[in-house]
Amino acid sequence: MTDEAKLAATAEAMAAAGKGILAVDETSPTCTKRFNEFGIESTEESRRAYREALLTAPGAGDYISGAIMFNETIRQSTSDGRPLIDALGATSILPGIKVDTGARPLAKAPGETVTEGLDNLRERLDEYREIGARFTKWRAVIKIGRETPSLYCIEANAHALGRYAALAQEAGLVPIVEPEVLMSGEHDIERCREVTEEVLHSLFEQLASQRCLLEGMILKPNMITSGSECPVQADTDDIAELTLNTLRRHVPAAVPGIAFLSGGQTGEEACKNLNAMVSRGPHPWELTFSFGRALQHPALEIWGGKAGNVPAAQSAFLHRARMSSAARTGAYTPVMEDESPL
Ligand code: 13P
Numbered sequence: 253m254t255d256e257a258k259l260a261a262t263a264e265a266m267a268a269a270g271k272g273i274l275a276v277d278e279t280s281p282t283c284t285k286r287f288n289e290f291g292i293e294s295t296e297e298s299r300r301a302y303r304e305a306l307l308t309a310p311g312a313g314d315y316i317s318g319a320i321m322f323n324e325t326i327r328q329s330t331s332d333g334r335p336l337i338d339a340l341g342a343t344s345i346l347p348g349i350k351v352d353t354g355a356r357p358l359a360k361a362p363g364e365t366v367t368e369g370l371d372n373l374r375e376r377l378d379e380y381r382e383i384g385a386r387f388t389k390w391r392a393v394i395k396i397g398r399e400t401p402s403l404y405c406i407e408a409n410a411h412a413l414g415r416y417a418a419l420a421q422e423a424g425l426v427p428i429v430e431p432e433v434l435m436s437g438e439h440d441i442e443r444c445r446e447v448t449e450e451v452l453h454s455l456f457e458q459l460a461s462q463r464c465l466l467e468g469m470i471l472k473p474n475m476i477t478s479g480s481e482c483p484v485q486a487d488t489d490d491i492a493e494l495t496l497n498t499l500r501r502h503v504p505a506a507v508p509g510i511a512f513l514s515g516g517q518t519g520e521e522a523c524k525n526l527n528a529m530v531s532r533g534p535h536p537w538e539l540t541f542s543f544g545r546a547l548q549h550p551a552l553e554i555w556g557g558k559a560g561n562v563p564a565a566q567s568a569f570l571h572r573a574r575m576s577s578a579a580r581t582g583a584y585t586p587v588m589e590d591e592s593p594l
Contacts, residue, residue: 254457255424259468260508262386262426266346266470267509270577271317272430272541273470275513276306276548277350277389279322284445292557298588300328302555306548307336309566314342315573320348320389320428320542326380336386348387348428351416360586364405367392370415377423380399387426389472390416394433396447396479414458421468428511430531431455435515437479441486445494452502466506472542473499474515475525492528496535498508505536512539512548519572522546526576527584541576548572 253261266273278286281541284294293297304327306312310578326349329335337347351373355365367390377388392409394401413429420427433444433453452473476495478486486494499510514522522582530539541547549571555565578584 255456256465256468258424259421259426259465260522262346263468263470263508266318266387266426267511267538267540268317269538270581271315272543272580273311273348273511274319274345274547274573274574275389275544276303276325277320277322277348277544278345278544279354280324283322284563286552290553290556291474292355292555296324298407298557299324301331301559302552303338304326304336304339305438305555305562305565306551306569307345308339308343308456309569311570313345315570315577316345316419318346318348318387320350322350326385346386347384348389349385350389350391351376351380351420352390355391358405360409361402361405362401363397364395364400365393366405366408367412370412370419373416373419374532375425377420377425381423381425385425387419387428387470388416389428389430391430391432391472394431394447394451396433396437396439396443401447403450406451410451410458413455414464416460417459417464417469420461421465426468426470427464428458428470428472429455430513432472432513432515433474435474435477435480438481439479440482440484441476441478441490441494443480444474445498448474448476449498452498456502456504466504467508469501470509470511470512471507472511473500475512475517477515477517477525482515488524488528491525492532495525496529496532503537507537509538509540511542514541514543517546519543519546519549519575520586523575523579523584524586525561527579527582530580530582533582540580543576546572547576
């Protein structure tokens with residue numbers, strides 16, 4: 253198999269029928285924030301224990317094709333001493349790694365950020381591949397405000413995503429390319445569509461000029477929704493129509509999979525919206541999920557930092573994984589939420 257064919261095969265496995273990607277790659281400060289919301293102490297050991305519970309939940313591999321981890325997690329082991337990455341392999345979940353180092357203030361653009369992490373990226377990618385990673389993630393953050401985003405911010409982030417994607421592919425790792433337009437704000441859904449269009453336009457221009465293999469990547473976009481503080485909230489039909497319309501205009505059919513982030517939607521909302529989009533198929537690409545909060549939130553609350561709660565937390569996680577998998581095939585209905593035992 254050529255290197256290109258290997259990348260394409262991995263990307264296709266990440267977008268496999270009925271499965272999606274678990275994002276459990278919160279940095280330690282973000283994980284601490286999420287833990288604190290439920291009064292859970294955040295230590296290296298508590299983060300390890302929580303991630304072990306999710307990554308080794310029995311049967312998760314039926315719904316989850318890949319798991320994106322943080323640098324700390326990919327080096328950790330299960331409580332019985334197996335490297336977590338090996339435990340994942342046993343369930344056929346592909347291991348992935350977040351490689352950006354976060355959004356930092358963009359020079360001369362007050363209030364806007366550019367995602368960093370290109371320094372020594374080639375060496376870091378080689379190390380992650382040696383550890384066993386098969387894919388990577390980089391998240392750009394675009395915030396909608398009265399005067400933002402600027403074209404400068406969109407282009408700086410798209411350029412960095414292109415550099416990252418090319419380096420990841422050169423290292424034999426599939427890049428998840430994530431240009432997230434944040435939900436937070438008072439903007440309406442039309443403004444979200446307009447900004448997302450500009451972002452995707454700039455991104456695919458950069459991916460082409462930086463020689464990225466479209467068949468060997470996964471796009472991780474936001475759904476097109478009303479801002480979370482907008483007084484008028486668009487319904488599922490509008491979200492599905494506008495998101496699909498925008499993706500059809502800007503995402504080449506050569507991209508094998510589009511895996512949505514949840515972005516602050518509840519698990520139920522994210523599933524309803526994904527289901528509505530899948531139901532309008534067939535589409536040129538696989539539509540799936542790469543949820544963080546929408547897969548984890550109930551499980552984290554139930555776990556609460558207590559070892560005795562692990563089985564119940566795993567059930568809650570598996571429930572959300574099963575619902576997301578149903579949405580990814582167009583078979584989800586809200587009634588299913590009550591049918592599945594917790
Ligand atoms: P959310 O689904 O919680 O938005 O997280 C997905 C993700 O990986 C953001 O980078």
